[in-house]
Amino acid sequence: MGKLSTHVLDITVGKPGAGVSVALYAVDEAGKVLLKSDVTNADGRCAPLLEGDTMKVGKYELVFKAGDYFAARGVELPSPRFVDQVTLAFGIADAMQNYHVPLVVSPWAYSTYRGS
Template identity: 85%
Template sequence: MGKLSTHVLDITVGKPGAGVKVALYAVGPAGKTLLKTDVTNADGRCAPLLEGDGMQVGQYELVFDAGDYFAAQGVELPSPRFIDRVTLAFGIASVEQNYHVPLVVSPWAYSTYRGS
């Protein structure tokens, strides 16, 4: 069985984003269901978000509280924040594979990619 994992990289300082709140949602015809919340550790990572029987084919969203993270770092942010809550929508097509969905973020931009 595969697993779903994530991490946050703060490109303003070139370091892991420690202390970022992350929420995982399953997305289906009836809407979104919150599956798990976590906070990134000192390495910017969370424990696996899905694994074993919890790993299911489907659509998901990861929501990162990036604006709160940057505010806690003392970064001067406009009001309202340009980047606040970052939502990454993605699909899991095979429960046998690993899906690593990281966030590379600054107060002004973000990106992601599929790792393994």
């Protein structure tokens, strides 16, 4: 079976984003269901979010509380924040593969990619 993982890189300092709250939702026609929430560790990573029997084909969202992370580090932010909660909507087409969905973030921009 595959697994779903994530990590956060704070590009303002070029280091892992430790202490970022992350929530994983399953998404379907009926709406969203929270599957798991976690906080990134010192390496900016969470334990696998899905693996084994929980790894299923479908649509998902990862929500990162990036604005709270930067505020907690004393970064001067506008009100309202330009980057606050970052939502990455993605699909898992093959539950036997690994999906790594990282967040590269600053208070002004973010990006992601599919890793393995």
